[in-house]
Amino acid sequence: MNIGLLLFIPSREVENRILAAVIAAGFEITQAQARVLMRVGSDGTRLTELAEAAQVTKQTAGFLVDQLEKAGYVERVPDPTDGRARLVRVTDKAKEAVPVANAEMARIEAEWEQHIGKRRMAQLREALEMLGEITDPYR
Amino acid sequence: MNIGLLLFIPSREVENRILAAVIAAGFEITQAQARVLMRVGSDGTRLTELAEAAQVTKQTAGFLVDQLEKAGYVERVPDPTDGRARLVRVTDKAKEAVPVANAEMARIEAEWEQHIGKRRMAQLREALEMLGEITDPYR
DNA sequence: CTACTTTAATCAGAGCATCTGACTAAAACA
DNA sequence: TGTTTTAGTCAGATGCTCTGATTAAAGTAG
Numbered sequence: 001m002n003i004g005l006l007l008f009i010p011s012r013e014v015e016n017r018i019l020a021a022v023i024a025a026g027f028e029i030t031q032a033q034a035r036v037l038m039r040v041g042s043d044g045t046r047l048t049e050l051a052e053a054a055q056v057t058k059q060t061a062g063f064l065v066d067q068l069e070k071a072g073y074v075e076r077v078p079d080p081t082d083g084r085a086r087l088v089r090v091t092d093k094a095k096e097a098v099p100v101a102n103a104e105m106a107r108i109e110a111e112w113e114q115h116i117g118k119r120r121m122a123q124l125r126e127a128l129e130m131l132g133e134i135t136d137p138y139r
Numbered sequence: 140m141n142i143g144l145l146l147f148i149p150s151r152e153v154e155n156r157i158l159a160a161v162i163a164a165g166f167e168i169t170q171a172q173a174r175v176l177m178r179v180g181s182d183g184t185r186l187t188e189l190a191e192a193a194q195v196t197k198q199t200a201g202f203l204v205d206q207l208e209k210a211g212y213v214e215r216v217p218d219p220t221d222g223r224a225r226l227v228r229v230t231d232k233a234k235e236a237v238p239v240a241n242a243e244m245a246r247i248e249a250e251w252e253q254h255i256g257k258r259r260m261a262q263l264r265e266a267l268e269m270l271g272e273i274t275d276p277y278r
Numbered sequence: 279c280t281a282c283t284t285t286a287a288t289c290a291g292a293g294c295a296t297c298t299g300a301c302t303a304a305a306a307c308a
Numbered sequence: 309t310g311t312t313t314t315a316g317t318c319a320g321a322t323g324c325t326c327t328g329a330t331t332a333a334a335g336t337a338g
Contacts, residue, residue, distance in 0.1 A: 004153030014143030
């Protein structure tokens with residue numbers, strides 16, 4: 001079986017379940033918004049960087065950040081080092097979703113570990129982290 | 140780092156590169172169409188099954204199959220065992236894209252194997268195949 | 279310092295993908 | 309036979325993403 005699909009299926013499972021858990025906890029957010037939000041760094045991140053990291057155009061990133069801003073999950077502040085740019089920053093409201101997401105993630109990992117075993121789980125993570133070195137544009 | 144993202148990044152890499160290779164070979168197809176097309180079985184598959192496998196609604200699957208049909212990549216034939224249903228079948232034209240996709244897939248796997256090693260690659264595949272047992276709705 | 283080029287972001291407009299709800303026709307079942 | 313379920317379609321709306329053009333600030337070469 002095709003390794004692309006093998007990767008895609010559990011990746012979608014994680015996305016769907018975490019999103020569902022976050023929404024169930026009362027947050028209103030979409031998957032596209034979450035993908036961008038996830039990439040906002042602790043000191044704020046420029047729109048252009050977000051777009052690169054999330055692999056979408058600046059326009060798309062801007063569109064999603066607009067919505068995240070309206071919903072109160074991020075704010076835009078001027079970038080002190082560059083008058084053209086603004087920094088997107090995560091708000092306290094959005095930070096409240098982090099433990100919810102982490103809890104669901106832990107639940108998923110526990111289920112997976114139960115099914116494939118601790119050793120294989122560690123091997124999986126190791127292989128994926130190494131793959132990230134050559135496939136993640138944001139490093 | 141979050142295992143959802145770790146899975147997502149290489150999965151997107153595979154999707155993007157295979158799609159790009161297929162398009163470069165002269166086929167006109169989108170990623171959404173390809174995801175459905177990939178799930179069509181050798182004896183034909185019902186729309187409802189395709190929708191389940193690809194995790195979209197019947198309407199969305201129907202929309203995409205319409206386009207695949209117009210482009211000549213699938214055909215709809217009556218299901219002899221059920222008058223309500225029709226079977227979606229891959230045409231010869233679409234089958235011509237298979238070697239192109241396989242070649243790109245082989246190229247990607249070779250690159251990955253070079254980076255993480257043959258052993259880890261085998262472990263990765265094993266772990267993912269087992270995960271598929273609990274995350275793939277289409278088995 | 280000025281003129282040119284590059285970069286960060288936004289505006290405008292379009293297309294594709296996806297959904298919910300309502301419907302038709304055939305099949306299954308009681 | 310009549311009711312319920314299933315396969316698929318129709319209609320309408322929303323969301324996400326793109327290309328192309330524009331504005332303003334920054335960087336750079338003379």
